[in-house]
Amino acid sequence: MFSLKEIASVTLILFAVIDIIGSIPIIIDLRKREGKIESEKATIVSGVLMVAFLFLGQSILKLFGLDFQSFAMAGAIIIFLIGLEMILGTTFFHSDPESKTGSIVPLAFPLIVGAGTMTTLLSLRAAYSLPNVLVGIVLNLVFVYIVLKASSWLERKLGQGGADVLRKVFGVILLAIAIKLFKTNL
Template sequence: MFSLKEILSVTLTLFAIIDILGSIPIIIQIRQREGKIHSEKATIVAGVLMVAFLFVGQSILSLIGVDFQSFALAGAIVIFLIGLEMILGIQLFRSDPLASSGSIVPLAFPLIVGAGTMTTLLSLRAAYSLPNVLVGIGLNLVFVYIVLKSSVWIEHKLGKAGEDILRRVFGVILLAIAIKLFKANF
């Protein structure tokens, strides 16, 4: 049932797709804007989204008449806007001080669990046994939680100049990812 090789493959594949390390500048930006990252809430919501999509994702998209290409394009638009925010130093996503939703949108969705993660989950489900996929999701969520919980420490270690450079570099990378999603799904 459990296979260390499958668990490792699933974990590394999801790790590359989620790219929580590449999201550090966005995490810092959200924390600065919101005042706090709700690490537990973001991790739990991301976990629920991943597991739910693993089981019913294809059915839900089919039921509402949305194909994967449209879903991926919608995610690409959000990622594109976040990249613009990072590069230009503007704020497109307005926060509601009462809602503190930055930990959910755009952090849990679409940064941690975006169209790429969801598509990958469906592919992994077809290629590996379900228990191994679930363990891989769990291991990635532990790492996501650690990075989110350490965002203040990471920001302190980077410093203002390091944070600015990283934010702009990853902003360009996000734009490139968004454009790649556009090209692949348009």
């Protein structure tokens, strides 16, 4: 039932898609604007969204008359664009910088749990056993919580260069995942 290989794969895939390390500059800006980040609240809301979509995503697709392959193809394109953003340093997806809703929007949604994460969860559910996907989600939420709590410390330690290198490495991983999803669901 539990497989360390599957758990590791799921965890790394979600880690690359969520890209909490690459989001540190956004988290730091949000903390400066809002005064603080509610790490617990953002982590719990993110977890609820991920688990809910993991279990209800297929039903939501059926409600709209969509099949998994179509959603996975659309998700592959989104993941591909996110990977390009990370590698090229451009922005395709814009959020409202004046939003004052703090730890829920834009942090929990769509920064941590966005379209790429949702699509990836459906793909992971199809490819891996459910308990391994759930463990991968929990491991990522623990890491997200740690990063949110330590964002100011990470800002000092990583520096801009370190964050840029991590962002580009995970961008390449996302491009590879997107291409695999596209090939599989074509």
